[in-house]
Amino acid sequence: MASTDGETADIVESRPALASLAIIYCKGLAMGAADAVPGVSGGTIALITGIYERLIGAVTALDPFILAEIPTLHRTENRREFYNSLVGMDIPFLLALGSGMLTAVIILSRLVQTALSAIPGPTFAFFFGLIGASALVLAERRWLTQIGPMIAGVVGFALAFLVAGETATEAFPHTLPIIFGAGLIAISGMILPGISGSFILLLLGQYDHMTETLNDFIDEVIGIVSGGVSDTLIDATAVVVVFMIGAFLGLFTIAFIVRAALARYRMATFAFLVSLMLGALRYPAIRMRDATDEFTMAAIGSLAVGLVAGTGIILLLDRYTDDLDYDGDAVK
Structure with a gap:
């Protein structure tokens, strides 16, 4: 009877956790929907x-070396320790969020x-x-009055303008x-407010x-259910797998570099990112x-109609989003 009561308590205790993960999944759907189109940031x-x-705390806490513990999971105490790690x-949170994002990306892609x-x-x-x-909603006038953000903005705009011109003419393979x-x-x-992963793919000529x-x-x-493995599947799998490997490594390299830049040169980094978006407008204009x-x-x-619709979505999101904090810059 005691064990039954214990099992019942575990079930009752798991319900709030499951409900919380369901909510996180729904938030992942919203983030995935945002990241599936250029311009809208999942971070926003x-x-x-x-x-x-x-999200930032969970991504920063990821430790790939935990995979080395997998061969020892045949022991009960190691499994418990692995689970606690x-x-x-916050892996359950990341899995629920990631599942929601993946679902939205698959549907919207x-x-x-089609569009x-x-x-x-x-x-x-x-x-x-x-x-x-x-x-425009992320831009700050004071960037124009300080040398660091001004230089970062000019570099970001010029870089994006040049790259967008090349990618729009299919120069990037x-x-x-x-x-x-x-x-x-x-x-x-995909994890930064203000700039989306799809925008970066668009800039690099890889979005389509x-x-x-x-x-x-x-x-x-x-x-596969109704037929065999085709050459299309092999080619598509290679592209998806290579992209995912790059994204996984990016979590532990590029994402950390960008976050470090935001922590030390916050205003200049945002000036660079926003100017990058302005310069990249050359790409959709050419297309x-x-x-x-x-x-x-x-x-x-x-x-x-398309232009107004895109602008309206951002203005609506901006109304319900707190302004980003550009203070605390190390370089003025």
């Missing part, structure tokens, strides 16, 4: 939903690919509105080393390719132009 959604500090790193195929001009106008409005580098850098954007590849991968995995055969009133109207 994390701020809105009140989990940003916990995972809980200490299909919608984005890019059916209405590329208005879709890139939508991206233009998202990115441009994000940069979709080779595995490039995909690896894209994953390495994009993951840092990764969206299409992810959809191909999902279709082929589902198709809008190329996707529009004639600038008739109907074509201009459809572009305007």
